Amino acid sequence: DSGVTQTPKHLITATGQRVTLRCSPRSGDLSVYWYQQSLDQGLQFLIHYYNGEERAKGNILERFSAQQFPDLHSELNLSSLELGDSALYFCASSVDAGGFELGTDTQYFGPGTRLTVL
Amino acid sequence: GNSVTQMEGPVTLSEEAFLTINCTYTATGYPSLFWYVQYPGEGLQLLLKATKADDKGSNKGFEATYRKETTSFHLEKGSVQVSDSAVYFCALSVGKLIFGTGTRLQVFP
Numbered sequence: 001d002s003g004v005t006q007t008p009k010h011l012i013t014a015t016g017q018r019v020t021l022r023c024s025p026r027s028g029d030l031s032v033y034w035y036q037q038s039l040d041q042g043l044q045f046l047i048h049y050y051n052g053e054e055r056a057k058g059n060i061l062e063r064f065s066a067q068q069f070p071d072l073h074s075e076l077n078l079s080s081l082e083l084g085d086s087a088l089y090f091c092a093s094s095v096d097a098g099g100f101e102l103g104t105d106t107q108y109f110g111p112g113t114r115l116t117v118l
Numbered sequence: 119g120n121s122v123t124q125m126e127g128p129v130t131l132s133e134e135a136f137l138t139i140n141c142t143y144t145a146t147g148y149p150s151l152f153w154y155v156q157y158p159g160e161g162l163q164l165l166l167k168a169t170k171a172d173d174k175g176s177n178k179g180f181e182a183t184y185r186k187e188t189t190s191f192h193l194e195k196g197s198v199q200v201s202d203s204a205v206y207f208c209a210l211s212v213g214k215l216i217f218g219t220g221t222r223l224q225v226f227p
Contacts, residue, residue, distance in 0.1 A: 035215075042217060042219050045216070056213055106164065106211075109154070109162040109163070111161040
């Protein structure tokens with residue numbers, strides 16, 4: 001158990017819908033990262049939040065957005081869903097002081113949310 | 119740019135065989151390097167890491183050494199078990215993690 005929790009575990013929805021994925025980081029970790037794992041694209045970084053502020057964006061579609069709340073949990077919102085959005089969505093957390101101090105950048109992953117868009 | 123290249127799988131071995139999964143990277147600077155493992159139907163688990171050149175990460179009998187001169191971080195295990203069957207991902211950290219494509223290991227009794 002990494003200490004990172006994600007809900008829900010599975011999500012089945014229809015095209016055009018909107019869903020929210022939730023992530024709670026390990027106690028004491030200030031950074032939350034979101035990743036998408038799909039068969040064709042592999043593991044891709046989506047977005048990084050540190051202590052409530054967006055730090056970096058990766059291959060995240062405009063239909064997707066995220067936020068990190070004062071209690072440090074994070075939500076990933078996916079809207080206008082398409083069949084191709086079906087994937088495993090992982091969040092990860094790290095101590096990460098933001099300055100990449102040695103050893104603080106280890107990311108611990110949650111169990112993931114499997115999204116199926118029908 | 120930053121990238122990670124892993125050997126193609128699947129790697130198929132008999133129990134107690136020696137395992138090597140090759141990983142090479144391209145990076146600006148000196149990133150930390152990681153191996154993650156994904157068991158069937160599960161999330162990613164950190165297997166081992168190395169934060170600087172010549173560091174050796176080890177865990178559960180697996181080892182990998184951060185080689186700056188060859189830009190490699192090959193994963194090795196002296197004697198694999200059926201329970202090691204999983205997908206192994208090499209990754210480097212530049213804030214975000216950049217992953218290789220993953221290598222599926224299948225170990226047969």
